[in-house]
Amino acid sequence: MNALTKDNYEFFTKLLKNRVSTDDDDLKKYGHDETEDILILPGIVLKPETPEEIAAILKYCSENHLPVTPSGARTGLSGGAIPLKGGVVLSMEKFNKIISVDTDNFQVTTEPGVITQVLQETVKEKGLFYPPDPASKGSCFIGGNVSENSGGPKAVKYGVTADYVLNLEVVLPTGEIIWTGANTLKNSTGYNLTQLIIGSEGTLAVVTKIVLKLIPHPTEDLLMLVPFRNAEEACTAVAQIFKKGITPSGLEFMERDALLWTINHLGESTVQVKNDHAAHLLIEVDGFDRAQLMEDCQTIMEVIEQYDIDEILFAENASQKEALWKLRRSVGEAVKANSIYKEEDTVVPRFELPKLLNIVKKIGDKNGFKSVCYGHAGDGNLHVNIIKGDLTDDQWNNELPLAIRELFKEVVKMGGTISGEHGIGLVQKQYMDIPFKPVSLELMRSIKRIFDPNGILNPDKIF
């Protein structure tokens, strides 16, 4: 239905010269992201270099009703970058420049195709900090982070991507280039188009420039790994730490198998998981005053020692810290390497976390599936990885969605929702009726139609 014509091909080639590909390997490469095992081939891959080129492409595609899927580093976990209806993949990889680091105003202006970690390291050289750090920070693009409103371990103290975006240059599907806001810390000028674009998963506009707020980079941090003999107790401890007035800069939960599989996957020996370890908390505090952080750790220990824990591992130096964080960041790929799985990105108010874990396991028992859970416990954000294991294809394809639906209903009852940081994309859209009433979904669909009257931009995602 959306096969490209010779005319289409000629238009794109004239516009972009050799930055156009229909090569089989390229179509495959851009036909998937990190979401399960989904592959859908686009008709063509375009690599524009300027907002004006994108404007020309989108205007042409709008007029010709050609689907366009913006594509970043394809590290997404909800299928946002998968070209569901074929057509054009618009790769943002050539938008790879950090335009300016403004040390006077603590801001950075960047193109979207910059790797998040590169951005972080660049501003850190000037003493500045861009905190959001998804597990894929070494490969994901900052533009993808904006599109999915990415989080990461630091979000618990420092907030998510949306909390740092001041202003966006975007190209509308109809071809106009606009700035959504201003480069200011406050803004009460009209509707917040900036926040509307953030997390809209490339369905409303293509982001071409991003102005981010920065903060002073903390100079000290301390990290500890705590083995719990009871996973629900680990979850319970989380809210208790905050109730002591401590805001850790990382508070991560890993179930036994999450950590074990990762250790095996990486061949890493820093940590030994004993037979009676049911779960671990990885806890980081950061700031500018080491003595204060030592005190914070003391307070945290007083909290966790009330539970059934084994010996705490304190990271003694930078390389041990890096090793522990690497373990945590690699859980996702370890689970992926281990089994066919589905990942649910549940999020609840943090005190509800033990209840959430309990419900996950109960629904699993009832429906015969095993799950491996981990995530940003301080935010109440639990990644539930459902393992295919011995389930038949019929159970996997037809029964499991009903169990997931049951889980999401419980999550919403707790004041939570169905995605904390991965987005809805392709794989969660069938569940959007759980957090939202039909009238809310219709408002969203109507907003989509305003921005994209011909429905060309990342079609059939989210709803």
Place this chain on the structure above:
Amino acid sequence: MNALTKDNYEFFTKLLKNRVSTDDDDLKKYGHDETEDILILPGIVLKPETPEEIAAILKYCSENHLPVTPSGARTGLSGGAIPLKGGVVLSMEKFNKIISVDTDNFQVTTEPGVITQVLQETVKEKGLFYPPDPASKGSCFIGGNVSENSGGPKAVKYGVTADYVLNLEVVLPTGEIIWTGANTLKNSTGYNLTQLIIGSEGTLAVVTKIVLKLIPHPTEDLLMLVPFRNAEEACTAVAQIFKKGITPSGLEFMERDALLWTINHLGESTVQVKNDHAAHLLIEVDGFDRAQLMEDCQTIMEVIEQYDIDEILFAENASQKEALWKLRRSVGEAVKANSIYKEEDTVVPRFELPKLLNIVKKIGDKNGFKSVCYGHAGDGNLHVNIIKGDLTDDQWNNELPLAIRELFKEVVKMGGTISGEHGIGLVQKQYMDIPFKPVSLELMRSIKRIFDPNGILNPDKIF
């Protein structure tokens, strides 16, 4: 055109019984807010008590094309609550309950008609902190803060209202009641309707419940008032303080006349403004560790002593702190008591502040007007109060808007915008073409039409 019929009156009286008024005094009371001297009478004032009553009112008004203006404590400074087209004023004053303070999850759920300071004091009793504190905090409603995305002095460290709103229950103009999001710290589930409603000035929906994030309440603060002999130097010092790695919890600028007029207005004698004082910075730091705050003050002093300053006044106790903050919070009403004026709520990246002050004065000199400037310097948010003084009505009404236009163009050139925290409402809408292209304004107007197809809710505001 929008006169109420006998039928309309009967409908409202049947629904709300005695919570309906067409009394002259009431119509006058609800016909203005704190914006200059504008008074426009509504046809009727309604005081609903439940979301369901609001739903019935809005549905009826939609069907009957009756304009509805939501009304909070009417402390707004952009005319958002003025019933421009008459019709119905929907007073939210009966929505005055704090529904729950959740000390497990650091959240408060409140109705919108709660006074901001009451909310702050209620959560403070549990050790929790809701930071946004507009100057009118003792009388404004939290719902109005949501509608205008209010800031205040603490925003420089803690952010604005939008940074604390997790979830909203709203009634749509067509009568449906929805929740916009979830009670979670992270959310990547569909378009961000929550942030779209915040700052939309009562044009998209009526807010009936608000879930706010809270943080641990700091236990210590230090406050100093610094007299500068050169106002631009005071502005220059602001960004330099941040560049030393300090994030004050308040960094306020007051021009000579702002402070002098306020001292006279209040009959207050804590502070003496000498002949050579051109401006003052009021600087607060807060946290949990007094020794750390003393160090921060030391660093701040090292910065400001590089400029031509007079003796610094350190607040020695709680009552002196309160006296200094009272001075700052009363500048607005002192200016208002002193002269006919227009207030512009300019905001720029903070390093541009001296340039902004310079441009304000230059445009004033060229156009023959005097201005009194003050505001949240740490945010780059300068309130420019233009004084009528000797200007003729013709100059005031016809020439001044051109000068303001010139000022706003310069603000936007600096990366700034035309409202940092007061909103656009009625009095700034003529300038919306400066920060936004026509296509952006048309996107906003289209969003308005989606939510409010019959255009009944706070009509003719913002655009």
